[in-house]
Amino acid sequence: MIRRYANSGGGRKGIDIAGSPGTPIRAAAGGEVVYAGSGLVRYGELVIIKHDDTWLSAYAHNRRLRVSEGQRVEAGQIIAELGSTGADRPMLHFEIRRNGKPVDPLRYLPQR
Numbered sequence: 001m002i003r004r005y006a007n008s009g010g011g012r013k014g015i016d017i018a019g020s021p022g023t024p025i026r027a028a029a030g031g032e033v034v035y036a037g038s039g040l041v042r043y044g045e046l047v048i049i050k051h052d053d054t055w056l057s058a059y060a061h062n063r064r065l066r067v068s069e070g071q072r073v074e075a076g077q078i079i080a081e082l083g084s085t086g087a088d089r090p091m092l093h094f095e096i097r098r099n100g101k102p103v104d105p106l107r108y109l110p111q112r
Contacts, residue, residue: 002091005104013102014058014095021063021090023082026075028057028096028109033071033079043093044086047079056100060093061085 003016031051038045043060047067050056063083073079084090096105 005102005106014060014093015105017092017094019082019090019092021081021083024078025059025062025080025082025092027073027077027079028075028094029055030072030074030077031055031057033067033069033073036065036067036069036071038085042086045080045083049073049079054099056095056097058093058095058097060095061087061091063090 001015002018005015027049029051031049033047034050035046035048040046045062045065047059047062047065048056059080061083062080063085064081066081067073067079082090082092094105096103096108
């Protein structure tokens, strides 16, 4: 991990994880892809998955998207390849949002 979540004072709204270009990015949970593209500034190639009416997850800086908007995905399904679009190095920027507000992803991901 190269950057941790820090939402106070307009800080980081997710975590950044370094990796090798092309590493498969997998969905944290099942849901519907509600955004797949590069139209949001500073996120590069981005995938957003809506898991239910409460939860969303976002995966940014990908080099290649492997899903499209409206597609249903399962937990663990490959959705993109790690890249550096919109970033200064290859990384995954990962966010979880509850009711539209960012939360610390480390509180919801399994321990490694």
